[in-house]
Amino acid sequence: MNENNKKNKRILVIDDNKQIHQDFRKILVIGEKKEADLDKIERALLGETKGLKKDEFVIDCAFQGEEGLKMIEESLEKGEPYSVAFVDVRMPPGWDGIKTISSIWKVYKDLQIVICTAYSDYSWKDIVEKFGYSDKLFILKKPFDNIEVRQLACALTEKWELTRIANMKMSELKSNVEERTKELMESEKKYRTMIDYSNDMIWTLDREGNFLYFNKKSEEVSGHEMKEGVGKIFDPVIFEEDLEKVKRVFKETLKGKPNHYEVRIYDINNKVLYLSVNTAPMFKDGKVIGTVSFGRDITESRKMEEELLKSTKLESIGILAGGIAHDFNNILTAIIGNISIAKMYVTSRDKVYDVLTKMEKASFQAKNLTHQLLTFAKGGAPIKKLSSVKDLIEDSTIFALRGSNVKPEFLLAKDLWNVEIDEGQISEVINNLVINANQAMPEGGVIKVLAENVSVGKDDILPIGEGKYVKIVIEDKGIGIPEEYLHKIFDPFFTTKQEGSGLGLATTYSIIKKHDGYIDVESDIGKGTSFYIYIPASERDVLELEDLDFKSIKRGRGRVLVMDDEELVRNVAGEMLKTIGYEVEFAKDGFEAIEKYRKAKEREKVFDCVILDLTVPGGMGGKELIKKLVKIDPGVRAIVSSGYSNDPIMSNYREYGFSGVVPKPYEIQELSNVLHEVVKNLKDVKQDN
Numbered sequence: 001m002n003e004n005n006k007k008n009k010r011i012l013v014i015d016d017n018k019q020i021h022q023d024f025r026k027i028l029v030i031g032e033k034k035e036a037d038l039d040k041i042e043r044a045l046l047g048e049t050k051g052l053k054k055d056e057f058v059i060d061c062a063f064q065g066e067e068g069l070k071m072i073e074e075s076l077e078k079g080e081p082y083s084v085a086f087v088d089v090r091m092p093p094g095w096d097g098i099k100t101i102s103s104i105w106k107v108y109k110d111l112q113i114v115i116c117t118a119y120s121d122y123s124w125k126d127i128v129e130k131f132g133y134s135d136k137l138f139i140l141k142k143p144f145d146n147i148e149v150r151q152l153a154c155a156l157t158e159k160w161e162l163t164r165i166a167n168m169k170m171s172e173l174k175s176n177v178e179e180r181t182k183e184l185m186e187s188e189k190k191y192r193t194m195i196d197y198s199n200d201m202i203w204t205l206d207r208e209g210n211f212l213y214f215n216k217k218s219e220e221v222s223g224h225e226m227k228e229g230v231g232k233i234f235d236p237v238i239f240e241e242d243l244e245k246v247k248r249v250f251k252e253t254l255k256g257k258p259n260h261y262e263v264r265i266y267d268i269n270n271k272v273l274y275l276s277v278n279t280a281p282m283f284k285d286g287k288v289i290g291t292v293s294f295g296r297d298i299t300e301s302r303k304m305e306e307e308l309l310k311s312t313k314l315e316s317i318g319i320l321a322g323g324i325a326h327d328f329n330n331i332l333t334a335i336i337g338n339i340s341i342a343k344m345y346v347t348s349r350d351k352v353y354d355v356l357t358k359m360e361k362a363s364f365q366a367k368n369l370t371h372q373l374l375t376f377a378k379g380g381a382p383i384k385k386l387s388s389v390k391d392l393i394e395d396s397t398i399f400a401l402r403g404s405n406v407k408p409e410f411l412l413a414k415d416l417w418n419v420e421i422d423e424g425q426i427s428e429v430i431n432n433l434v435i436n437a438n439q440a441m442p443e444g445g446v447i448k449v450l451a452e453n454v455s456v457g458k459d460d461i462l463p464i465g466e467g468k469y470v471k472i473v474i475e476d477k478g479i480g481i482p483e484e485y486l487h488k489i490f491d492p493f494f495t496t497k498q499e500g501s502g503l504g505l506a507t508t509y510s511i512i513k514k515h516d517g518y519i520d521v522e523s524d525i526g527k528g529t530s531f532y533i534y535i536p537a538s539e540r541d542v543l544e545l546e547d548l549d550f551k552s553i554k555r556g557r558g559r560v561l562v563m564d565d566e567e568l569v570r571n572v573a574g575e576m577l578k579t580i581g582y583e584v585e586f587a588k589d590g591f592e593a594i595e596k597y598r599k600a601k602e603r604e605k606v607f608d609c610v611i612l613d614l615t616v617p618g619g620m621g622g623k624e625l626i627k628k629l630v631k632i633d634p635g636v637r638a639i640v641s642s643g644y645s646n647d648p649i650m651s652n653y654r655e656y657g658f659s660g661v662v663p664k665p666y667e668i669q670e671l672s673n674v675l676h677e678v679v680k681n682l683k684d685v686k687q688d689n
Contacts, residue, residue, distance in 0.1 A: 007161050008083040010075070011153060013061045014068035014100060015088040015116065021061040024086065027146045028057040028153055057153055064091055065100030072108055082111060083160035084153060086140065089117040098130055101137075110163060111136065112156040118142045177258050181292065182283040201275070201295040204282060209233050209250060212290060221297050223268030239264035239272055249279065253291045256281050262298070274302040329643030330566045332665035336363045337572035340667035341579055344553070363665070382422030382514050383651055383663055386540050389470055390416050390451065392423055396430035397449050405444035406437075412451045417537035419470055425511045426535070432508045433474045433531050440478025440529060448475040453537065464518045468537035475530040481523040489521065553669055554676035555581045558608030559600070562586050563593040563625065564641075565616045569664070573611065576668045582675075590620025594628055601633060608679050611662070614642035614649060623649060626657045637678050641666070 013024045060082070062068035068085070075081050085104065089097040101113055113136060115127065124139065131137055140152065195202050196215050201222075203214035211229045219225055224237070238246050242263050249259045258280040264272050279293040339360045346353045390412050397408045437447045450473040456466055481489065490509040512519045516536050523529040560582045562573045567588075574584045585600075585607075587593035593610065600606055610629065612622035622640050629636045639660040640653050653661045660678040662671055 007157065008081070008164075009057045009157055010080065010082045011057050011059050011157070012068060012071060012082045012085040013059060014063075014065060014085060014091070014097075015061070016063050016091040016094075017088070018063075020088070020116075021059075024061070024149070025059050027149050029059055057157075065095030065097070065103065068100060069103050069107070072104055072111070076108060081108065084112045084114065084156045086114045086116055086149075089115060098127070101131070109136075110160070110167070112138075112160050114138045114140045114152055114156070116140050116142060116144070174256075174258070177280060178256065178283060181280050201297070202293070203295075204290055204292045205234060205250070206290045207254060207288070209235070209247075218295075221267070221273065222265065237265050239266065250291065253279050253281050254288055256288055273297060274299045327643070329664040330569050332363055333643075334568045334572045334665075336360065336665045336667050337576050337671075339363065340669065341572075341575055344579065344668070360667075382425050382511070383661070384420045384422055384515075386418055386420050386538055387423055388416065389419050389421065389426070389472075389535070392427055393430055393449060393451055393472065396427045397434050397447075400431045400434040401438060401447070404438050406441055406447055408434075409446050409448045410450075411448065413453060415453070416451055417453050417468060417470055418540060419535050420538045420540075421515055421535065422511075426515070429508045429511050429533065430472075430474070432505065433533075436505070437474055437476035437478065437529070440476050440480070445477050449473070450475070454534070456534070462518060462534070464516075464534055469517075469534040470537055472533040472535070473530060474533075475528065477528040480525040480527055481521070481529055482525060483523075486521060486523060490519075553580055554672045556672075556676060556679065557581050558679060559583045559585070559605065560675070561593060561596060561600075561607045561610045563588070563590065563610065563616075563622070564613040565589060565619065566613075569613070573671070576671055577675075579668065580672045580675075588619075589616050590622075590625035590628070593625055594632070597629055597636075598632055606633065607636075609637045609639060609659075609675060611639045611641055612658075614640055622658075623656060630657055639674055639678055 011024075011028065013021055015021065060071060062071055065087075068087070072082060072085075087097045087100055091097065091100070095103070097115055097117070101115070104111060104113070115137065117139065118141065127137070127139075138152065138156070140148065198215060198217055201215065201218040203218055204212040206212055210231055210233050211226075214224075214226055214229065222237070234246070234250075235243060245261065246263055249261055253259055258278070260276075260278050263275050263277055265275060267273055274297070275295040276298045277293050277295040279291050281288040282290045282292050339356055343353065343356050343360070346356070393412065394410060397410075401408060434447060434449075441447075450471075452471050454469050454471045456462055456464060456469055458466055490505050509519055512533060512535070518534040520532045521529065522532075560577050562570055562577070562584060563586075564570050564573065565588055570586045570588070574586065577584045585596060587596055590612075593612070597607060597610065612625055614622040616622075622638075622642070626636075626638050626640075629638065637659045638657065639662055640649060640656070640658045641662045641664055642650060643664045649656050649658075650661055650663060653659075660674045662674045
């Protein structure tokens with residue numbers, strides 16, 4: 001008998017439709033006549049061949065579930081089991097397919113079953129709720145395809161055979177494990193010293209789950225002493241959420257089944273530890289008398305895995321946040337740009353001017369949010385500008401406390417020195433510290449926010465250089481921070497909050513360091529926490545701008561090429577440039593910009609300035625484009641613009657060949673000022689103020 005004939009090709013069809021029985025026989029039973037016909041056709045097409053072996057199945061049929069169950073029971077008694085059953089869902093007036101399958105699997109759990117259904121009675125969800133996700137259950141949708149039926153029959157009979165072989169191997173393995181365990185327990189006295197000094201935790205339990213023994217490594221890891229633990233049940237040692245799992249594994253092991261699992265336990269100080277455990281039954285005279293387990297402390301590796309997973313998730317979120325901020329900045333460019341244009345056509349006495357100003361302020365708050373998203377996404381060097389920090393402190397604090405039961409109390413010096421900062425990043429610093437203070441006072445209260453001018457001398461014990469600083473203090477009356485945590489709070493991923501990411505204070509520390517400043521903290525348990533920030537002051541004065549009217553814009557004359565992949569941005573940039581006196585042309589990517597710049601130079605109508613978007617998805621962006629433009633015209637004047645304001649090119653634009661930078665979103669005044677600075681030496685520039 002060859003190998004193919006040894007395989008179990010017996011299939012049972014359970015369906016109340018006689019025609020279905022006939023269909024399965026036609027599909028799966030070849031027969032002598034059909035085989036001869038196939039051979040004849042094969043010879044006519046291919047000539048003389050050895051012939052391909054056709055799978056031959058033995059098909060039995062039943063009209064009702066009860067009848068099918070009886071046939072399966074009889075086949076098992078004869079030692080001629082079926083390998084596959086095709087079961088109809090509806091078979092009135094008897095059992096339906098679900099009850100039939102449930103009854104069959106009670107007596108023959110290894111049978112591969114295909115449910116034949118038109119999805120009219122049970123959904124896949126219903127079937128899963130009944131049986132769970134079983135690797136022995138498949139769906140065949142009526143009307144079915146002949147080839148699909150044959151493929152299922154071939155695959156599932158083969159799967160049944162492989163499962164049978166695997167079960168035999170597992171039975172042998174189980175027998176070997178049981179035998180080895182028996183030998184180990186019979187030699188317990190001989191190997192006691194080896195067990196006691198093993199690098200694995202080893203413990204044994206009786207049939208009731210009481211400790212019989214645990215070795216020195218178990219004492220070392222858990223802190224529990226054997227003399228106190230022996231005779232006590234294991235339940236109190238197990239982490240509450242894992243207790244049911246451990247009890248289930250224990251019961252299975254008592255039935256003779258070895259297991260591997262991970263579990264959390266409490267040590268003597270109620271600290272949670274992670275263990276990797278292998279457990280097996282203990283035998284005496286052929287009977288299971290308890291269990292023996294081998295465990296390893298994997299607490300540190302689990303923490304590392306969790307941190308790696310957290311870091312991976314945060315990286316994905318950061319990429320998403322950066323993309324959202326970029327697209328949002330493009331939209332804000334259109335909004336803020338159009339508002340700034342509209343304000344040029346009204347005076348501060350007009351009612352609409354106040355409305356436009358409020359819209360503008362709200363848009364700039366949204367701009368700050370995108371800065372925070374970008375800082376969270378990738379960090380990067382700050383884009384600094386001269387600022388008065390007073391309004392920023394107030395706005396950021398109020399924004400962070402919106403909707404809470406905590407109110408701010410401001411003590412800000414009226415003559416605060418100016419600072420050179422990235423307003424979005426410093427706003428995020430204030431936000432993070434105020435949110436922390438708010439969370440430290442769940443019952444509500446007052447957060448004090450102070451700012452003053454200070455001079456740091458050589459005698460001051462501060463890790464910063466001598467000079468003038470603006471000192472900001474954020475003080476709460478909350479629960480405080482334990483002393484042992486104070487030196488860790490700025491570490492990435494360190495947090496004492498159950499839902500915290502451990503990134504807020506780490507980001508805050510990074511931002512202040514990049515501003516050449518210093519941050520420190522003091523705290524008393526039950527009394528509150530104070531954060532101290534030092535930001536270098538600037539000797540320069542901030543221009544006090546009154547109303548943004550027509551005269552405050554630096555107007556000019558010349559030709560400007562705007563390259564941006566967003567039509568929305570091109571349109572608003574064009575309107576602003578035309579409004580302040582420039583001629584404008586557009587390009588949607590770097591390739592089009594090169595072509596237009598080259599043609600303009602050939603016609604001796606060279607562009608006085610180009611404004612280049614840094615990022616063009618799927619195309620050439622500003623970084624690559626400026627290199628090519630310099631080759632065409634070494635005197636090209638270029639302004640880089642991007643919604644990714646944390647890109648290093650934005651903070652070090654001159655190193656990359658640019659003459660100016662304008663982060664998105666920008667208003668008409670900001671654009672006019674940058675453009676004026678870039679082209680002010682050209683003869684055809686007209687200065688208006």
